[in-house]
Amino acid sequence: MNQIKGIRILAVDDEPNILQFLELGLINEGFEVQTAPDGMTAINLAKSFKPHVAILDVMMPGMDGFEACKLLKKTENVAVIMLTARDEVDDRVKGLLLGADDYMAKPFSFEELLARIHARVRNQFPLLSGQAVFGPISIDDRRKEISLSGRVLELSPTEYELLKYMVINHGIVLSKALILDKVWGYDFGGDENIVEVYIRSLREKLGDKEHQLIRTLRGAGYRIDLP
Known part of the structure; x- marks a missing residue:
């Protein structure tokens, strides 16, 4: 898959193992990566990091992924891919209505996630290349x-x-x-x-x-x- 240099990705999940998996895998693909364990940390980090893509877990303590998505879409030009352990239609619809650009259910294929990241970047940031x-x-x-x-x-x-x-x-x-x-x-x-x-x-x-x-x-x- 062709890589586009300079893509910044913010990964947000309260499960340390998943966060580490995402961070190492995405860095290995050449992305700039920052991570956050909860929604509020993600919102604050996004102000300075200015991610092109945010990968948000839905179920997090405190501010969940839905609220984080809503706030990110209000303040940042960012594509949002939401992750959930439940492949439920109601969750998917709620996320999309709040501005999410894509949705993946856990467990997910890393290769599929990469494909979706590149699709979002091509769609929303066509001039990165x-x-x-x-x-x-x-x-x-x-x-x-x-x-x-x-x-x-x-x-x-x-x-x-x-x-x-x-x-x-x-x-x-x-x-x-x-x-x-x-x-x-x-x-x-x-x-x-x-x-x-x-x-x-x-x-x-x-x-x-x-x-x-x-x-x-x-x-x-x-x-x-x-x-």
């Missing part, structure tokens, strides 16, 4: 270039970051406020109408005269639709 393709659009984050059907677009640094953010989140409606926060930063003090100016420029450079690629949803924001 430096390059990613979304339909006719390709992004090379190392060269800071975006191409449309093989043609490299002439973009300013802000246009690059805006288009990259929108393409990665294609199919999702993005409000002006959210775009400002993610692209310009939460401390940006300017007018949110600057988003309209940059969207107009991107449409020109993409040849999107009919607004079929970058769609405007009145009162809601913008959405990129890819074929």
Whole structure:
């Protein structure tokens, strides 16, 4: 399986043997790994470690995996894989409703866990490998270039970051406020109408005269639709 360098994984379980098994196995695969024996420790650790993937045991003393999942999803950009000793539908549904991205029942295959980790990373962090393709659009984050059907677009640094953010989140409606926060930063003090100016420029450079690629949803924001 192809490895992607720099993936940070937070493993959380109150059983020391399982935690050690996960830590040693994941480090051996080339991941950066931190461990926590309970949910509260995991929440505090995530603030500084910034994991790409969190593997959460459901049944833990104090803060259980469900609550930890809920809080992690509120504060971190992280993919969550939940582990449980019970393969019960109710537990699986509850975890998914709280934001979990995947679910595995104990005992589990380490190879399957690896496959699921890589699947989550490819889905949620496509640019960790430096390059990613979304339909006719390709992004090379190392060269800071975006191409449309093989043609490299002439973009300013802000246009690059805006288009990259929108393409990665294609199919999702993005409000002006959210775009400002993610692209310009939460401390940006300017007018949110600057988003309209940059969207107009991107449409020109993409040849999107009919607004079929970058769609405007009145009162809601913008959405990129890819074929």
